[in-house]
Amino acid sequence: MEPTLTTPAVDRRTVASLFSRLRTRKGQSNPLPLYAELRDLGDIFPSPWGGHLITSYALCDEVMRSRTWRVPDTQWRTSQGNVARWNRPASLQTAKSLPMLNPPHHTRVRRSAGKMFDRTTLTEIKESIARNTEEVLDRFEKELLGGSADFTSLVADELPVMSIGQWMGLPPSDYALLRSLTNDQTLSQEFFPTPSQLARADAAAHGLQEYFTELVRERRRAPGNDPVSSWIATWDTLEPDREKADAEAHSMAVFVIVAALETTEHLLSSMVRLLLEHPEQLDRLRAHPQYVPHVVDETLRYDPAIHAISRIAPHDTTLGDTLVREGEMVQLMVGAAQHDPRQYAAPETFDVRRKPPHFGFGSGIHYCLGAPLARLEGKLLLTSMLKRMPRLRISESLPWEPRVSFRRLNRLTVSAA
Numbered sequence: 001m002e003p004t005l006t007t008p009a010v011d012r013r014t015v016a017s018l019f020s021r022l023r024t025r026k027g028q029s030n031p032l033p034l035y036a037e038l039r040d041l042g043d044i045f046p047s048p049w050g051g052h053l054i055t056s057y058a059l060c061d062e063v064m065r066s067r068t069w070r071v072p073d074t075q076w077r078t079s080q081g082n083v084a085r086w087n088r089p090a091s092l093q094t095a096k097s098l099p100m101l102n103p104p105h106h107t108r109v110r111r112s113a114g115k116m117f118d119r120t121t122l123t124e125i126k127e128s129i130a131r132n133t134e135e136v137l138d139r140f141e142k143e144l145l146g147g148s149a150d151f152t153s154l155v156a157d158e159l160p161v162m163s164i165g166q167w168m169g170l171p172p173s174d175y176a177l178l179r180s181l182t183n184d185q186t187l188s189q190e191f192f193p194t195p196s197q198l199a200r201a202d203a204a205a206h207g208l209q210e211y212f213t214e215l216v217r218e219r220r221r222a223p224g225n226d227p228v229s230s231w232i233a234t235w236d237t238l239e240p241d242r243e244k245a246d247a248e249a250h251s252m253a254v255f256v257i258v259a260a261l262e263t264t265e266h267l268l269s270s271m272v273r274l275l276l277e278h279p280e281q282l283d284r285l286r287a288h289p290q291y292v293p294h295v296v297d298e299t300l301r302y303d304p305a306i307h308a309i310s311r312i313a314p315h316d317t318t319l320g321d322t323l324v325r326e327g328e329m330v331q332l333m334v335g336a337a338q339h340d341p342r343q344y345a346a347p348e349t350f351d352v353r354r355k356p357p358h359f360g361f362g363s364g365i366h367y368c369l370g371a372p373l374a375r376l377e378g379k380l381l382l383t384s385m386l387k388r389m390p391r392l393r394i395s396e397s398l399p400w401e402p403r404v405s406f407r408r409l410n411r412l413t414v415s416a417a
């Protein structure tokens with residue numbers, strides 16, 4: 001029998017206007033009041049662009065933990081007709097990556113990736129990340145002596161590419177190129193990419209394709225003790241066709257670099273920004289450095305790198321009081337859900353003592369494989385900054401990128417307080 005469910009009456013112009021405000025530099029400078037407005041519209045309601053928006057923690061949790069909800073894979077994207085956002089080269093490159101695969105393919109590919117950052121690997125790479133941390137902080141400190149320094153470009157953008165680049169065995173001379181390609185590639189995952197952003201994303205997808213085709217070729221010819229060589233070896237045991245084996249290793253390598261950079265860059269700059277904006281919390285942290293690991297997770301709750309995550313209904317499904325039809329998309333507005341007062345006490349307070357659950361690394365079968373690395377980078381950086389840095393203050397207004405899904409602070413200029 002057809003379920004008798006009502007779709008909540010939400011004026012689409014109200015939602016559209018909220019999103020246009022969210023997607024400005026001003027909206028991004030403090031999205032929390034806009035998220036409160038969004039949550040007031042309902043836990044789930046129709047999106048003006050098709051599908052539904054979800055704003056409550058409980059419903060985001062239900063969808064992400066479910067083993068039946070799907071991700072927008074290649075088949076779903078190509079079924080959307082000629083919609084640029086889903087059918088452009090950058091989008092189709094993303095569709096080949098692990099978070100955009102559904103079981104059983106997802107299960108097979110996730111197993112092939114191995115543990116990535118288990119205890120042994122973390123112990124092996126910890127020393128070099130600690131060294132990288134001191135190196136970037138040396139440069140930052142030197143620049144500060146001149147009056148002010150940009151934490152984003154000198155530290156937050158550098159540390160993640162050094163960490164992942166060394167782990168993958170990539171030459172440091174390629175880091176700047178990889179940073180620029182990955183930053184541009186993620187533009188295709190925005191809510192409303194402009195034609196010029198889509199063109200940049202496609203060019204970047206092409207650049208990444210070329211770079212990693214060459215890398216896989218090289219590692220196949222001369223395998224080393226590195227993850228790309230090990231993905232090739234794993235796929236040789238799973239896939240008799242060598243070209244297909246190389247294509248799988250290639251997709252994993254492209255995705256890992258894209259997944260690791262923009263996200264960790266945001267985590268590091270956001271963590272330092274939030275502490276500087278909340279001096280009482282910084283004082284508390286200085287007095288109780290045992291809260292350092294909590295700060296990383298509280299940052300991922302308060303202002304995660306990814307604010308919206310998509311899922312597709314596997315069949316007609318009831319969510320809250322709404323019927324979502326098979327094949328319809330829901331956008332999990334996790335940035336809003338992580339301030340849901342039914343989940344968190346005083347959600348708008350950034351509190352270094354909190355050890356919060358959050359969706360900053362996703363949840364369910366797509367839970368982030370790089371979480372231990374990102375947490376390690378955050379902890380080492382903060383521990384070192386607390387020891388060696390003078391007191392700092394933000395000395396210029398913050399230029400936020402006008403986007404919705406992936407947060408990006410272009411500069412965090414600070415000076416000694």
Ligand code: HEM
Nearest residue numbers: 098099259260263264267305360361362366368369370374
């Ligand atoms: C602060 C840094 C990071 C954040 C905030 C982050 C966030 C996320 C999120 C939200 C997802 C789930 C996406 C979804 O459910 O649709 C995810 C998946 C993933 N992340 Fe991360 N990530 C970070 C760093 C990294 C790093 C450093 C790596 C690798 C070196 C990585 C590798 C992955 C992989 C492979 C997946 C896909 C897992 C799957 O689909 O089975 N991430 N990440």
